[in-house]
Amino acid sequence: MTAVLAVVTSTLTPAALAAAEAPEKLAATVERTIRPLLAQHDVPGIAVGVTVGGQQYFFTYGVASKELQTPVTKDTLFEIGSISKTFAATLAAYGVVTGKLSLDDHPGQHMPALKGTAVDKATMLHLGTYTAGGLPLLFPGAIKSEADATAFLQKWKSSAAPGTQRRYSNPSLGLFGHVAALAMKGDYTDLVEREILPKLGLAHSYIRVPQAAMADYAWGYDRTNKPVRAGTAPFAAEAYGIKASAADMIRYIEANIRPDNLDPLIRRAIEGTHVGYFKVGDMVQGLGWEQYPYPVPLERLLAGNSDKMIFEPNAATALKPPRAPSGPTLFNKTGSTRGFGAYAAFVPEKQIGVVILSNRNMPIAARIAAAHAVLEAIADGK
Structure with missing residues (x-):
């Protein structure tokens, strides 16, 4: 494992301050939570990003390419799958x-x-x-x-x-x-790459990975251990087309946690994706992001990302009027492609967030349980 720390001055909650002042404890939590996933699910490589009150931590494991034995870094590009929907x-x-x-x-x-x-x-x-x-x-x-x-x-x-x-x-x-x-009188990919990503400060995220960044693009591995990357399909860019690094994804999470530092129009757009529109079981569905009152038990997160929620129709009750959360709220989204698995979660009121990127589509439950453990450790100041 390697860890990289960048510090940004910010006001932290007491629990988050305790976590930020003891990065070795955070590192220990990530180590005991993430490393077992490599063997349990035969994952070649994983990148984890954590933000605590504006302080960024990165933990990397394994390789981006089994064939080349290229190590994963915080700048390795992973397919983030359906987390791309939050960009749409x-x-x-x-x-x-x-x-x-x-x-x-x-x-x-x-x-x-x-x-x-x-x-x-x-x-x-x-x-x-x-x-x-x-x-x-x-x-x-x-x-x-x-x-x-x-x-x-x-x-x-x-x-x-x-x-x-x-x-x-x-x-x-x-x-x-x-x-x-x-x-908007434009092409979706062009608008995202030329308007949205730059306005969010994401310089190493793409739909079309340029040749200059291909060396950073990990290979994903399917169930037969064949190296794969996402192909083209109708509306693929919109639904699951983003490739991003852990470093950029943490910047994206921080933009969602504190959008007040962004250009006013993109700030209002980010805030628009935090509005809840439908209640579905214990989850509130917004645009891209899914919401839960925080703290949220692991079982509730797992239920909200279960096969029943993915593969079956579920009754939806419109929130009238639609509304932004009134208290501490966890926002989350899973993402998968044939060779990659990802998960992102953050709690704006606590100024905490985590992203897990892997180059195998490991089970959603494993990703969520690992991220939940990291967030709990931060929130508890462990």
Whole structure:
């Protein structure tokens, strides 16, 4: 394991101050929590980033490439999978604050090919919260192009009224990001890479990894230990296309914890992704991020990220009016691709956050349990 520390002066809560003043205790918690995952799940490499009141800690394990034996560093690029959806949400929220679209818009207003279809009965809000009426988890395998995806959506039939049921869906969030970009008169990838990432101060995060950064791009490993990376697919950029380092992901988490230091428009966009719109069990669904009152038991986090929540429809109750959290709240999002697994969580009121990036799609429960243990150690000042 290697650890890197960068310090930024900030006001910490007493418990967070205790954790920040004893980084060896934090390192011990990460070590006993993370290292066993390498063997238990045959993970080649893991990068962990932790922020405590503006102080950043990085812990790295293993290799980014088994073939080259390249060590993981805080700058190694990992596919973050569906955590990418929070960036799509940020772009859409940026479109809202700049007056380019409204969450009450219907997709057909900006994508005429969908006007009058079943999916056009949903609003942008429904697409961004997986409540459009039962869009599937994935497009069928035969869908290979944007034209194929559009044809599928034109024929799709809903199974529930918009706003009544949450069904986790790449096509739903992917369409959300795609239509937001159309409303902003741009290409989704260009807008994220040229507008959103720079405004967030993320200089080493990409949808299209440039040649100059390819040496930092880890290989993921599938169930057969074959080295893999994500390919192209309709709305892939929007749903799971970001590649980022632990260092950049901690910057992103800190931007969510304290957006007041950002440009006013991107600050308002970040704050827009923290608004809750639907209650689904013990979880509140916002745009991209999922919310829980803090402190939150591990069992509740696991239930909110369970197979039932991912693969099955769940009743959704609209929050009227939609609202930002009124007390300490944990925001989280999981992400996976065929060869990578990721998890990010943060509590703005406590100024704490953690990200775990791995180049194997290890079980979601393992990622969440590890992150929960780290956050608990920080919060308790251990």
